[in-house]
Amino acid sequence: xxxxxxxxxxxxxxxxxxxxxxxxxxxxxxxxxxxxxxxxxxxxxxxxxxxxxxxxxxxxxxxxxxxxxxxxxxxxxxxxxxxxxxxxxxxxxxxxxxxxxxxxxxxxxxxxxxxxxxxxxxxxxxxxxxxxxxxxxxxxxxxxxxxxxxxxxxxxxxxxxxxxxxxxxxxxxxxxxxxxxxxxxxxxxxxxxxxxxxxxxxxxxxxxxxxxxxxxxxxxxxxxxxxxxxxxxxxxxxxxxxxxxxxxxxxxxxxxxxxxxxxxxxxxxxxxxxxxxxxxxxxxxxxxxxxxxxxxxxxxxxxxxxxxxxxxxxxxxxxxxxxxxxxxxxxxxxxxxxxxxxxxxxxxxxxxxxxxxxxxxxxxxxxxxxxxxxxxxxxx
Amino acid sequence: xxxxxxxxxxxxxxxxxxxxxxxxxxxxxxxxxxxxxxxxxxxxxxxxxxxxxxxxxxxxxxxxxxxxxxxxxxxxxxxxxxxxxxxxxxxxxxxxxxxxxxxxxxxxxxxxxxxxxxxxxxxxxxxxxxxxxxxxxxxxxxxxxxxxxxxxxxxxxxxxxxxxxxxxxxxxxxxxxxxxxxxxxxxxxxxxxxxxxxxxxxxxxxxxxxxxxxxxxxxxxxxxxxxxxxxxxxxxxxxxxxxxxxxxxxxxxxxxxxxxxxxxxxxxxxxxxxxxxxxxxxxxxxxxxxxxxxxxxxxxxxxxxxxxxxxxxxxxxxxxxxxxxxxxxxxxxxxxxxxxxxxxxxxxxxxxxxxxxxxxxxxxxxxxxxxxxxxxxxxxxxxxxxxxxxxxxxxxxxxxxxxxxxxxxxxxxxxxxxxxxxxxxxxxxxxxxxxxxxxxxxxxxxxxxxxxxxxxxxxxxxxxxxxxxxxxxxxxxxxxxxxxxxxxxxxxxxxxxxxxxxxxxxxxxxxxxxxxxxxxxxxxxxxxxxxxxxxxxxxxxxxxxxxxxxxxxxxxxxxxxxxxxxxxxxxxxxxxxxxxxxxxxxxxxxxxxxxxxx
Numbered sequence: 001x002x003x004x005x006x007x008x009x010x011x012x013x014x015x016x017x018x019x020x021x022x023x024x025x026x027x028x029x030x031x032x033x034x035x036x037x038x039x040x041x042x043x044x045x046x047x048x049x050x051x052x053x054x055x056x057x058x059x060x061x062x063x064x065x066x067x068x069x070x071x072x073x074x075x076x077x078x079x080x081x082x083x084x085x086x087x088x089x090x091x092x093x094x095x096x097x098x099x100x101x102x103x104x105x106x107x108x109x110x111x112x113x114x115x116x117x118x119x120x121x122x123x124x125x126x127x128x129x130x131x132x133x134x135x136x137x138x139x140x141x142x143x144x145x146x147x148x149x150x151x152x153x154x155x156x157x158x159x160x161x162x163x164x165x166x167x168x169x170x171x172x173x174x175x176x177x178x179x180x181x182x183x184x185x186x187x188x189x190x191x192x193x194x195x196x197x198x199x200x201x202x203x204x205x206x207x208x209x210x211x212x213x214x215x216x217x218x219x220x221x222x223x224x225x226x227x228x229x230x231x232x233x234x235x236x237x238x239x240x241x242x243x244x245x246x247x248x249x250x251x252x253x254x255x256x257x258x259x260x261x262x263x264x265x266x267x268x269x270x271x272x273x274x275x276x277x278x279x280x281x282x283x284x285x286x287x288x289x290x291x292x293x294x295x296x297x298x299x300x301x302x303x304x305x306x307x308x309x310x311x312x313x314x315x316x317x318x319x320x321x322x323x324x325x326x327x328x329x330x331x332x333x334x335x336x337x338x339x340x341x342x343x344x345x346x347x348x349x350x351x352x353x354x355x356x357x358x359x360x361x362x363x364x365x366x367x368x369x370x371x372x373x374x375x376x377x378x379x380x
Numbered sequence: 381x382x383x384x385x386x387x388x389x390x391x392x393x394x395x396x397x398x399x400x401x402x403x404x405x406x407x408x409x410x411x412x413x414x415x416x417x418x419x420x421x422x423x424x425x426x427x428x429x430x431x432x433x434x435x436x437x438x439x440x441x442x443x444x445x446x447x448x449x450x451x452x453x454x455x456x457x458x459x460x461x462x463x464x465x466x467x468x469x470x471x472x473x474x475x476x477x478x479x480x481x482x483x484x485x486x487x488x489x490x491x492x493x494x495x496x497x498x499x500x501x502x503x504x505x506x507x508x509x510x511x512x513x514x515x516x517x518x519x520x521x522x523x524x525x526x527x528x529x530x531x532x533x534x535x536x537x538x539x540x541x542x543x544x545x546x547x548x549x550x551x552x553x554x555x556x557x558x559x560x561x562x563x564x565x566x567x568x569x570x571x572x573x574x575x576x577x578x579x580x581x582x583x584x585x586x587x588x589x590x591x592x593x594x595x596x597x598x599x600x601x602x603x604x605x606x607x608x609x610x611x612x613x614x615x616x617x618x619x620x621x622x623x624x625x626x627x628x629x630x631x632x633x634x635x636x637x638x639x640x641x642x643x644x645x646x647x648x649x650x651x652x653x654x655x656x657x658x659x660x661x662x663x664x665x666x667x668x669x670x671x672x673x674x675x676x677x678x679x680x681x682x683x684x685x686x687x688x689x690x691x692x693x694x695x696x697x698x699x700x701x702x703x704x705x706x707x708x709x710x711x712x713x714x715x716x717x718x719x720x721x722x723x724x725x726x727x728x729x730x731x732x733x734x735x736x737x738x739x740x741x742x743x744x745x746x747x748x749x750x751x752x753x754x755x756x757x758x759x760x761x762x763x764x765x766x767x768x769x770x771x772x773x774x775x776x777x778x779x780x781x782x783x784x785x786x787x788x789x790x791x792x793x794x795x796x797x798x799x800x801x802x803x804x805x806x807x808x809x810x811x812x813x814x815x816x817x818x819x820x821x822x823x824x825x826x827x828x829x830x831x832x833x834x835x836x837x838x839x840x841x842x843x844x845x846x847x848x849x850x851x852x853x854x855x856x857x858x859x860x861x862x863x864x865x866x867x868x869x870x871x872x873x874x875x876x877x878x879x880x881x882x883x884x885x886x887x888x889x890x891x892x893x894x895x896x897x898x899x900x901x902x903x904x905x906x907x908x909x910x911x912x913x914x915x916x917x918x919x920x921x922x923x924x925x926x927x928x929x930x931x932x933x934x935x936x937x938x939x940x941x942x943x944x945x946x947x948x949x950x951x952x953x954x955x956x957x958x959x960x961x962x963x964x965x966x967x968x969x970x971x972x973x974x975x976x977x978x
Contacts, residue, residue: 014936194933195932218928225930243932256935271937274936275939311943314946318942346960351904353905354904369927372927372930373904378946
C-alpha cells in the first residue's frame with residue numbers, strides 16, 4: 001500500500017514498557033520502579049499479542065516506548081521482538097525504534113539491540129547541561145550522553161533521535177542554545193524538542209505551586225519555540241511537527257507519523273492506546289490490572305471509543321494542523337465532506353494574513369507561527 | 381368569614397421571608413416533613429437559587445388556635461425586589477394584615493420602610509416580627525428602638541423569632557389570629573375579586589390567584605375581567621393548599637384560584653377585577669395599573685438556525701410572565717431577533733436565565749436601554765428604546781430621557797460616598813431625612829438610564845451592604861443625548877451601541893472598550909475595539925493575540941484527550957457570537973454597561 005505523500009499506510013505497533021529505574025521530577029507518566037514484575041510483564045505482553053493476531057495486517061514500524069524500555073535486561077527486547085514476529089507480520093524493512101535512557105546504553109545493551117533488528121534509537125538526552133539534568137531528576141550526566149551517542153555510532157546505528165527539553169525554570173534562551181549547539185555537533189538524524197510540561201502530583205509541580213519555581217511566561221515560551229525552530233531549520237533540520245525535527249524528511253519518525261495521519265496502530269502493554277478504523281481503545285494504566293486481565297485471558301482494555309465522522313474530522317483537522325505536511329483540502333473534503341476553503345473562507349483568509357497558515361496547491365498547512373498556536377487553529 | 385385571616389409577609393431582601401413562610405407552612409402541617417423542600421413557596425429553581433421570590437404565590441394554612449377554634453390562614457407571598465413593586469401592592473391589597481419582618485442583626489432597611497408605607501396605604505394591621513434572633517450579631521434592643529423611632533410602631537407589640545430554628549412560630553400564628561381582623565365583605569353583593577397573580581399550567585391554562593371582596597364565584601359562572609372586558613366560563617375554583625384543592629365556591633373574604641380556560645397569562649392583568657358578566661359590580665376595585673416595561677434589550681439566538689426555537693420559547697415564556705413584552709427585531713451584526721421589554725434589570729436577568737435553563741437556548745442580549753423621547757424638527761415625537769433606531773441627528777429638535785425618584789437608606793457614615801455616586805449618575809434635587817440618628821434617607825432624582833445597570837450593585841458596595849434602594853419613574857426631562865457606537869476590528873456592532881448623555885460619551889466609550897477587553901478572550905490575531913460618536917473615534921483599545929498555546933506532545937495516548945478538549949472548546953465557542961472573525965461571548969453585551977466597582 002502506498003499513498004500520495006509516499007508514506008506507508010501500514011499499521012504501526014507500539015509496545016509500552018512501564019518500568020523506570022527512578023522517576024523524573026516532572027513526569028507523571030505511569031511507570032513502575034520495581035523490576036521484579038518484568039518476567040510476568042513479558043509473558044503477559046506475548047499473550048496480549050496473540051489476542052490481536054490477524055486483525056491489523058502487516059506492521060512496518062515497531063516502537064518501544066515507556067517508561068524506559070532500556071531498563072529491561074539485554075536480550076529482553078529480542079525476546080519481545082521474537083514474540084512480535086511470531087504473532088504478527090512485519091514488512092521487509094520495518095522501522096524498529098527503542099526509547100533509551102543514555103545511562104543504559106552501554107556496549108552490551110547497544111549490541112544486543114542492534115543484533116535483534118532495532119534500527120532506530122530515541123535517546124532521552126533532555127539537556128547538555130548537568131545542572132539542568134539534575135534539576136529534572138535525570139539519572140545521567142552530559143558525559144553519559146556523549147559516550148552513549150559515540151557507542152551507538154560504533155555499534156552501527158545510523159538512525160538516532162534525541163529528545164531535548166526547554167523552557168525549564170531559570171533557563172535562558174542562551175543556555176538552551178548551548179544545549180542545541182551540543183546536540184547539533186552530535187549530528188543526530190532526528191531531534192525532538194519538548195517544552196517542559198510538569199505533570200500533576202510530581203515534585204516539580206509541588207515546587208511550582210509553592211512558588212519556589214516558575215515557568216516562563218507566554219512571550220518567553222513563544223521565543224523559545226520560534227527560535228528553536230529557526231535554529232534547527234537553519235542547521236538543515238525539517239520542523240515537520242510541533243516538537244519534531246528531522247535531518248531529512250525521510251528521517252522523520254515513521255512510527256509517530258501514524259498517530260498524526262490516522263493510520264491504524266496497535267498499542268500493547270499498560271496504558272497503550274490503539275486505533276483501527278473508527279475505534280480507539282486503551283489499556284489499563286496499572287500494571288497489576290493489566291496483568292490480572294491477561295491472566296484471565298481477557299483483553300486488558302480499559303475503555304473503547306467509537307469515533308463519529310465529526311470526531312474523526314475534528315481529529316484530522318487538529319492533527320493535520322500540527323504537521324508541516326498540513327491538510328490536503330481535496331482529500332479532506334472527500335473524506336469528511338467538509339469543504340474548508342468554502343466554509344471557513346473568511347477565517348482562513350484572516351489567519352493567512354496573520355501569517356499563521358499557508359494555503360498552496362490545495363494544501364492547508366501551518367507556518368512556524370501557526371505551529372505555536374496549533375492547539376487553537378482547529379477551532380476555526 | 382370570621383375564621384379567615386388574609387396576611388402577607390413583607391421584609392427587606394434577605395431578612396428571612398421565605399424561611400418564615402416555610403416554618404409557618406410546616407407548623408400548620410400542610411406538608412409532611414418528608415416532602416418538605418426549603419422555601420416551598422419559591423417554586424422555580426431560579427427563585428430558590430437566588431433566594432428571592434419572583435412571582436407572588438398564595439397558600440392556605442388550616443390552623444387550630446389555642447382557643448380551640450379552627451382558622452383558615454391565607455398567606456400571600458410577595459416578590460421582594462424593586463422591579464416588582466406593583467405586584468407587591470396588589471398582593472397587599474388582598475390582605476388585612478402583614479407580618480413586617482426585620483432582621484435582628486441588620487435592623488430596619490429601606491425596603492422595610494417602603495413596605496411599611498405600602499402596608500399603611502392599604503390600612504393593614506401591622507405586626508412587626510424581629511427575625512434571626514439566633515444570630516450572634518442579633519441586637520433585639522436596637523431593632524426595637526428602630527421600630528419605635530423609624531417606623532413609628534409600638535416596639536412592645538413586636539414579636540421575636542428565629543425562622544431558622546423555629547423559635548417563636550407559635551406566637552406568630554396566634555398573633556395572626558388575634559391581631560389581624562377577619563375580612564369584611566358581603567356574599568350577596570355582585571362578585572368583586574382582585575387578581576393578584578396568574579400562573580400558567582400546561583394542562584389547565586392560566587391559574588388566576590385572587591381575593592374575593594364581595595360575592596361568590598362558582599363553577600359555570602360567566603365571569604368578566606373588568607379592564608379588558610373579556611368573559612370566560614369558570615371551570616374550577618378552589619384554594620391553594622400545597623397543591624390546588626377544588627371547592628364548590630369561593631366566597632367573600634376567600635383567597636383562592638379560578639380556572640376559566642384563559643389561554644395565556646397575558647390575557648390576565650394583575651390588579652384587574654373579576655366580576656360576574658350578567659351581574660357586574662358597580663366599579664372595579666381600586667389601584668389597577670398596567671405594568672409597563674422600563675428597560676429594553678434585544679434577544680438574539682447565537683446560532684441563527686435557532687431563531688424559530690427562540691420564537692417558540694418566547695411565546696411559551698410570555699404565557700407565564702405578563703410583564704415581559706417582545707416584538708420582532710433584527711440586527712446587522714446579530715441577525716433576526718426580538719426586542720424585549722422588562723420591568724428592570726433583575727427581571728431581564730431572570731428572563732435570560734429562564735430562557736437558557738428552561739428552553740435550552742443560547743442567546744445574546746444587546747446592551748439594555750431605557751426608552752428615550754425625541755421631538756423631531758417636523759414636530760413628530762418618537763419614543764426610542766433601541767439604539768438602532770436613533771434618529772438622524774440633523775432631524776432632532778429636542779431629546780428627553782426618563783427620570784426616577786430614587787429613595788436610598790443607609791447609615792450616615794456613607795453619606796458622602798453615596799452623594800458622590802448619585803452626582804456621578806447625574807442625580808439632582810436631593811432631599812435628606814434623618815428617620816433616626818445615624819441613619820439617613822436620601823432621595824434623588826436621577827435619569828433612569830444611569831441607574832439601570834450597576835447603580836444598585838455599587839450602592840451596596842459603597843455602603844458595605846447596608847444601603848437599600850427603591851425607585852419610581854417620575855417623568856421625562858430634556859437631555860443632550862448621543863449615540864455611542866462600538867466597532868470591533870472595524871465592524872460596527874449595532875447590538876453594542878448605546879444611547880448616552882453626551883457629557884458621558886467619552887467615559888462610557890472608554891468603559892465599554894475596557895469591559896470588552898476583559899470579556900473578549902484573546903484570539904489568534906489582534907482585535908481592535910473602538911468607541912465612536914457620530915463617526916468620530918472617542919475611545920480605543922486592543923486585545924493582543926496569544927502567540928503560543930501548543931502543548932508539546934501529541935502521540936497515541938494524547939489524541940483522545942486532545943479531541944475531548946477541542947470538543948469542549950468548540951461547545952464554548954458556540955455560546956459566542958462571531959462578529960467578522962472575532963468571537964464575542966454573551967457576557968460582553970451586558971458587561972459594557974457595568975462599571976468597575978470601586
